[in-house]
Amino acid sequence: MSLLTRRIIPCLDVRDGCVTKGVRFKGNVEVGDPVEFGRKYYEEGADELVFYDITASNEKRDIMIDVVRRVAAEIFIPFSVGGGLRTLEDMRDVLLAGAEKVSIDSGAVRDPKLISEGSKAFGRQCVVLSMQVERTDRQELPSGYEVVIDGGRVHTGMDALEWSRRGRDLGAGELCVNSIDRDGTCQGFELELTRLIAEKVDIPVIASGGGATVEHLVEAFTQGKADAAILASVLHYGSTSIPELKEQLVQRGIPIRPSPLG
């Protein structure tokens, strides 16, 4: 294990300026104000914060930029923003609004140069390659996982491990691997997937999708070999909290930065 502490990263899906959450990318309901959520998670000891803009239309991008600006004024931990970033200009806009990192996803699949150009313009540490991944039996995908884009709608025929390697070579600083099969299910992370990528690609791997309990986090950090884990539903709905999870993780011997409220 690295000497760095494992990171707990709350993730907020933001649509039209509101935090929403669905199950397997569907049936999203509004759960609150992104600025309030951001501040709360910061104060409770989140190690980083992620915002995904899931606003359908491009015209409303200004709303998101304003949200990013307001959140960045109140939280003093790394903050990454993604969702619908298609050009270097899109990336620059969220960085200037106060994000530390940009998370690129479907945009990078369509135009892999986005990774190399982003990394050259803003630094490797700034570019997170995020991918939505689904289990598959197709022989031509040796890892058993396929990359899916456009909010889980379009199958790419790309192998998740292959894409991770390529992303790293193009200049991604981190990989965020989101299991569509587990998203919002609270059944635990897809450990086989995170482990496969973490063992083969030498940049930090963030496990995402399905995490709900302290047990899930322990699994992600040990069996799954993840450097960080994303949580959403369980935190938004208040069924557990960051201080509570962190305290238990410390007891379980996981290197963790204690919550300031702990």
Add this chain to the structure above:
Amino acid sequence: MIAIVDHEAGNLYSVKRAFLHLGVEAAITSDTGIIQSADRIVIPGVGRAGTVMESLRRKGLVQVLRRCFKEGKTMLGICIGIQIVFERSEEDQASCLGLVPGEVKRFRADEVQGLKVPQMGWNEVKPVRPHPLFEGIEGHAYVYFVNSYYPVPASRETVLGETDYGVTFASAVACGRLVATQFHLEKSGPIGLRMLKNFCEWGE
């Protein structure tokens, strides 16, 4: 007023936002006059040693910063800002400001033994001696790092705090009225904000 030196790299605004949050006036500037008349100077940011030094040279800031240091101006370096206060860096083979004796080296694979480079995440800074920067900081101080290079001060006397990443390195240094950290104070939560506040109040 605090002058945040604009060397055209990294995220200078996050440092400004942190000062704003603390109620301290700060301006991002490369104006030599403003920098020389500021109460305190901050060299922040993410970037490459060679690129940042080139930018400082072009703006005529190398001599200005050296003079400010010599005159005992209160200064803070963050991340790339700790690296360029040394004499030289392995990154770009850059010749740096030379305010603090020593150099900056890259994490070698045999040193970090399988750890990922860059170091990216929360690690502990262990104070090796008391300093106003650490006022009110108790217990394990976890702070946020993003670095592939680390400072190697020539003299142990300048080391304020150390961090373990396969190799134990100086993650905070002080020399006269200059203090510098490898970690991002502006991204290290309440502990980072406290250290920034301590810097603002240092010697007042």
